[in-house]
Amino acid sequence: MKRGMLIILSGPSGVGKGTVREELFKDESLNLSYSISMTTRKPRPAETEGVDYFFVDEKTFVDKIAQGGLLEWARFVGNYYGTPKDNVDRLLDEGKNVVLEIEVQGALQVMKKCPDALTIFLVPPSLEELERRIRGRRTESEDIVKERLDKARKEIQTKDEYKYVVENDDVHLAKDKIAKIIREHKI
Ligand SMILES: Nc1nc2c(ncn2[C@@H]2O[C@H](COP(=O)(O)OP(=O)(O)O)[C@@H](O)[C@H]2O)c(=O)[nH]1
Numbered sequence: 001m002k003r004g005m006l007i008i009l010s011g012p013s014g015v016g017k018g019t020v021r022e023e024l025f026k027d028e029s030l031n032l033s034y035s036i037s038m039t040t041r042k043p044r045p046a047e048t049e050g051v052d053y054f055f056v057d058e059k060t061f062v063d064k065i066a067q068g069g070l071l072e073w074a075r076f077v078g079n080y081y082g083t084p085k086d087n088v089d090r091l092l093d094e095g096k097n098v099v100l101e102i103e104v105q106g107a108l109q110v111m112k113k114c115p116d117a118l119t120i121f122l123v124p125p126s127l128e129e130l131e132r133r134i135r136g137r138r139t140e141s142e143d144i145v146k147e148r149l150d151k152a153r154k155e156i157q158t159k160d161e162y163k164y165v166v167e168n169d170d171v172h173l174a175k176d177k178i179a180k181i182i183r184e185h186k187i
């Protein structure tokens, strides 16, 4: 069976990665599978263990790093986030196109290890709109919103490291652009 494609979907917090990803996953012809990350962040009310993330304590996370069990990992605004390696390998072997929805430091690590990965950076129409989206989601405290916005400004500066930059103005347009990129990208 043909091995699947590794797809990195990155971009600042609140740009709409999760929202666009949900639209992409409705399109079964793309043959996508989501890599569930491990994090030390506390679950939000609407999140489910083993679906949105594997929620773990810091010791479990650090042990996983020590065992070499993560394809990449990063600290982001006070918490650890990482991609369990076994799962990604298994899904790629099954021929799935595997989506990693991860932040910039982790994406840069994967680019080094897997230069063939299809890398996509989502940008907001403006920083003002990004702020509206983060606040509109009402999942973070004021301090954390400010930290995430500071981080976003720096993250956006790395966009040219990615193979494709897509603006998320309208969710359906952004989904269509990414679907086209996935269909046309050849390893
Ligand atoms: N490096 C890395 N980043 C991740 C991983 N999982 C999630 N992230 C990123 O960590 C950042 C914070 O995630 P989260 O707290 O869920 O906030 P949200 O993405 O804004 O809803 C986002 O940019 C995520 O894409 C991972 O496994 N590795």
Ligand SMILES: Nc1ncnc2c1ncn2[C@@H]1O[C@H](COP(=O)(O)OP(=O)(O)O)[C@@H](O)[C@H]1O
Residues within 6 Å of the ligand: 011, 012, 013, 014, 015, 016, 017, 018, 019, 020, 133, 134, 136, 137, 168, 169, 170, 171
């Ligand atoms: N194109 C868009 N236009 C307007 N609002 C959007 C758009 N995409 C996402 N949003 C909203 O912005 C907020 C952040 O989106 P989310 O998918 O959680 O971002 P991320 O996963 O990048 O942190 C959500 O409330 C979502 O409904």
